[in-house]
Amino acid sequence: MRTYLVTGGAGFIGSNYIHYMFRKYGDEIRIINVDALTYAGNLENLRDIEKRPNYTFIKADICDREAIEKIFSENDIDRVVHFAAESHVDRSIRNPEIFVQTNVMGTAVMLNCAKAAWELPDGGFQEGKRFLHVSTDEVYGSLDEDGGYFYETTPYAPHSPYSASKASSDMLVKAYVDTYQFPANITNCSNNYGPYQFPEKLIPLIINNALHGRKLPVYGDGKNVRDWLYVEDHARAIDMVQENGRLGETYNVGGHNEKQNIEIIHIILDTLLEMLPQDDPRRKSVSYDLITYVEDRKGHDRRYAIAPDKIRAELGWEPEVMFKDGIRKTIAWFFAHEEWMAHVTSGDYQKYYDEMYQVK
Numbered sequence: 205m206r207t208y209l210v211t212g213g214a215g216f217i218g219s220n221y222i223h224y225m226f227r228k229y230g231d232e233i234r235i236i237n238v239d240a241l242t243y244a245g246n247l248e249n250l251r252d253i254e255k256r257p258n259y260t261f262i263k264a265d266i267c268d269r270e271a272i273e274k275i276f277s278e279n280d281i282d283r284v285v286h287f288a289a290e291s292h293v294d295r296s297i298r299n300p301e302i303f304v305q306t307n308v309m310g311t312a313v314m315l316n317c318a319k320a321a322w323e324l325p326d327g328g329f330q331e332g333k334r335f336l337h338v339s340t341d342e343v344y345g346s347l348d349e350d351g352g353y354f355y356e357t358t359p360y361a362p363h364s365p366y367s368a369s370k371a372s373s374d375m376l377v378k379a380y381v382d383t384y385q386f387p388a389n390i391t392n393c394s395n396n397y398g399p400y401q402f403p404e405k406l407i408p409l410i411i412n413n414a415l416h417g418r419k420l421p422v423y424g425d426g427k428n429v430r431d432w433l434y435v436e437d438h439a440r441a442i443d444m445v446q447e448n449g450r451l452g453e454t455y456n457v458g459g460h461n462e463k464q465n466i467e468i469i470h471i472i473l474d475t476l477l478e479m480l481p482q483d484d485p486r487r488k489s490v491s492y493d494l495i496t497y498v499e500d501r502k503g504h505d506r507r508y509a510i511a512p513d514k515i516r517a518e519l520g521w522e523p524e525v526m527f528k529d530g531i532r533k534t535i536a537w538f539f540a541h542e543e544w545m546a547h548v549t550s551g552d553y554q555k556y557y558d559e560m561y562q563v564k
């Protein structure tokens with residue numbers, strides 16, 4: 205039985221990936237999820253799989269070398285899938301150091317521990333061991349509004365402390381591949397959306413605020429473009445790259461689904477009104493009048509857009525969920541999980557929100 209070590213599996217994409225993997229492989233695999241449970245990590249995301257005999261949760265910080273070494277020494281790990289990171293651009297602008305610590309130093313610890321566990325006396329690596337580093341398209345910087353795409357060959361030009369820290373971690377992985385022929389891949393994916401996404405990010409924040417009749421904050425002119433991918437399509441891409449990608453290669457993942465932020469907000473409002481029954485009291489809250497233009501994000505990247513040509517040509521990956529369907533699935537999930545939203549928005553979230561959006 206193949207054993208996976210997933211880092212950051214209690215976060216948004218990691219938990220969706222774990223669900224996807226158990227749906228796909230059932231009892232054929234074993235997953236160990238290591239997560240520090242920061243504000244973004246939530247064991248409620250894994251409630252329905254936590255009792256599986258082939259699943260183990262370990263609370264640990266990826267920067268804690270002893271804890272990570274112990275996991276490798278006690279388990280024969282075949283696959284590492286490395287999600288754990290600080291992931292929110294706005295937080296990185298307010299507090300960059302933790303991004304360097306977790307994203308750069310944490311990745312260094314993960315690489316070093318995997319290398320030590322998998323290395324053979326001749327400097328090669330045990331057969332079949334693979335490390336997948338989950339990264340972002342933001343490492344490539346910003347595109348002009350009128351054209352161009354991010355390819356795997358696009359030079360790195362990160363702007364935010366978040367993307368700079370992810371770029372640094374990607375460079376470390378590439379250095380391990382070049383120096384030691386370490387068996388790793390990198391995926392650089394566009395913006396994800398879907399179930400379990402923490403409501404500091406645009407889509408769940410807008411859904412939650414609209415349902416509560418709160419302002420919908422639009423940074424700058426609202427015309428910044430992001431390339432949105434349903435999270436399950438990302439999980440499937442990660443699995444395909446890890447199983448069939450050429451070792452040492454980077455694969456860009458994205459669905460050719462570019463939208464301006466203001467378009468996303470309009471789609472969410474229209475879809476909420478379509479989906480909410482006529483007599484649902486929440487309908488009264490949902491309104492275009494909530495849209496509020498606020499000060500722009502510092503260093504706000506104008507446009508991201510992925511060219512997924514390589515992953516399509518080499519591995520046959522294509523996005524399966526169209527945005528209009530994905531957003532309905534996402535909204536339906538949030539309707540069915542009001543308690544989840546209530547839990548994650550209590551306590552610290554409120555403090556973050558009030559400071560970030562200067563709510564008096």
Ligand code: NAD
Nearest residue numbers: 212214215216217240241242244245265266288289291396
């Ligand atoms: P998230 O913030 O929802 O989850 C991050 C998880 O990592 C949380 O469970 C958190 O507790 C854990 N974590 C944080 N610091 C840790 C530490 N020091 N030790 C152990 N665990 C720690 O993030 P996400 O949106 O699920 O993103 C996951 C990965 O995917 C990140 O590496 C991110 O850069 C990348 N990515 C995200 C997107 C996106 O749109 N969200 C797109 C492309 C790539």
Ligand code: TYD
Nearest residue numbers: 293395404405406407421422423428430465
């Ligand atoms: P976000 O979800 O934070 O992802 P990223 O910054 O990693 O792309 O933001 C997506 C876009 O939405 C980005 O251009 C910033 C914008 N945005 C707003 O306009 N208002 C908000 O309240 C948030 C959180 C984001």
